[in-house]
Structures are given as structure tokens and as C-alpha cells.
Amino acid sequence: MKKTRSVVLIGMPGAGKSTLGVLLAKELALDFVDTDMLIQLREDRTLQEIINGSDYLNLRRIEGEVIAAAHLPNHVIATGGSVVYSEEGMANLRSFGPIVFLNCSAEELRRRIHNYENRGIAKAPGQSFAELFAERQALYRQYADITVDCDGRDLQQVLECVLEELEGDRDPGAR
Numbered sequence: 001m002k003k004t005r006s007v008v009l010i011g012m013p014g015a016g017k018s019t020l021g022v023l024l025a026k027e028l029a030l031d032f033v034d035t036d037m038l039i040q041l042r043e044d045r046t047l048q049e050i051i052n053g054s055d056y057l058n059l060r061r062i063e064g065e066v067i068a069a070a071h072l073p074n075h076v077i078a079t080g081g082s083v084v085y086s087e088e089g090m091a092n093l094r095s096f097g098p099i100v101f102l103n104c105s106a107e108e109l110r111r112r113i114h115n116y117e118n119r120g121i122a123k124a125p126g127q128s129f130a131e132l133f134a135e136r137q138a139l140y141r142q143y144a145d146i147t148v149d150c151d152g153r154d155l156q157q158v159l160e161c162v163l164e165e166l167e168g169d170r171d172p173g174a175r
């Protein structure tokens with residue numbers, strides 16, 4: 001499938017996908033979408049309500065369905081941290097443009113996330129942050145076309161790094 005100009009942001013909750021996504025969309029003159037909003041709109045309830053009303057696997061299942069069916073050319077796409085559990089969803093996202101992994105250390109993420117247990121994270125009950133981090137890190141790396149390290153960088157600096165990396169990644173055939 002022909003690539004569009006979209007850019008897909010992946011990474012742990014707290015990595016900055018939603019916040020950075022808007023800035024990046026403005027900079028690249030693209031539309032912006034946060035896939036968490038697509039899920040909530042389809043379900044007419046919040047992510048936390050989905051988890052409370054069923055469980056984390058149901059949220060992952062719904063997320064996979066929504067992402068696999070989404071048509072998002074020419075968007076900056078901020079995903080939820082659990083998107084990488086859907087192979088079909090990730091294949092669909094990749095058809096729209098490169099996948100950028102916002103890589104943060106566990107220590108930095110812990111500083112940013114204060115409500116790990118009730119933030120709506122799609123994790124197994126009792127799964128520790130360290131366990132979730134390790135499990136996810138492998139998946140983010142597997143799907144990333146571009147990895148940007150975010151520790152020690154403010155939003156503006158991360159934005160500049162992402163733009164620089166995208167500039168060097170213009171020829172998708174080279175990937």
C-alpha cells in the first residue's frame with residue numbers, strides 16, 4: 001500500500017505521545033488524532049470505564065479492532081501505550097507512515113505517572129510497573145522504525161529530535 005505522510009507515535013504511558021503529537025502535527029501541517037479518543041467515541045465510555053466494566057484484555061481487544069479499522073492518512077497518530085499488543089492494528093498503522101518510538105527510562109516514566117493503578121493502563125492485575133515496562137519495551141522496539149530517546153529532553157527538544165529523524169527517513173524504500 002502506498003505510504004501517506006502520517007507519523008505514528010508509540011511508547012509507554014507518560015512518554016509524551018499525546019502532548020507531543022499535537023505539536024508535531026502543527027509543525028508538519030498534518031491532522032492530529034489520539035486513538036484513545038477513537039476508542040472512547042466508539043464505545044461511548046472512558047477507557048477506565050471499559051476496564052472497570054470488563055477487564056484489561058477487553059480493552060486491548062477493543063483497541064485492536066478500532067486501530068485495525070482506522071483510516072488515518074496524513075495524520076500524526078498518538079496511540080495508547082497498549083496498541084502494540086495488536087499485530088493487525090500495527091500493520092494497519094504502518095501502512096500510513098513511519099512508527100516513532102518515544103523511548104523513556106522506567107525512572108523518568110515513574111516520575112511522570114503518579115496514578116499507575118488507576119490511570120486506565122491495560123495491564124494484568126498485580127503486574128508491576130517494572131514487569132510491564134520490560135514486556136512493552138520489547139514490543140516497542142520490534143515495531144519502531146525510528147527511536148527517539150526522551151530522557152533529559154523537554155518537549156521542544158524531543159520535537160526537534162523527531163523532526164530531524166523524520167527528515168532523515170524520507171525515503172521509505174530505504175527502510
Ligand SMILES: Nc1ncnc2c1ncn2[C@@H]1O[C@H](COP(=O)(O)OP(=O)(O)O)[C@@H](O)[C@H]1O
Pocket residue numbers: 011012013014015016017018019020078112150153154155158
Ligand atoms: N519530554 C518531556 N519532558 C517532560 N515532561 C513531559 C515530556 N513529554 C511529556 N511530558 C509530560 O508527561 C505527561 C504525560 O504526557 P502524555 O502526552 O499524556 O503521554 P502519553 O500520551 O504518552 O501517555 C504530561 O504531563 C506531559 O506534559
Ligand SMILES: O=C(O)C1=C[C@@H](OP(=O)(O)O)[C@@H](O)[C@H](O)C1
Pocket residue numbers: 011012013014017018036047048079080081082119120121122123
Ligand atoms: O498503556 C496502556 O495500557 C494504556 C495507555 C493509555 O494511553 P496513553 O499511553 O496515552 O497514556 C490508554 O490507551 C489506555 O488507558 C491503556
Ligand SMILES: [Mg+2]
Pocket residue numbers: 017018019034036078079080
Ligand atoms: Mg496519550
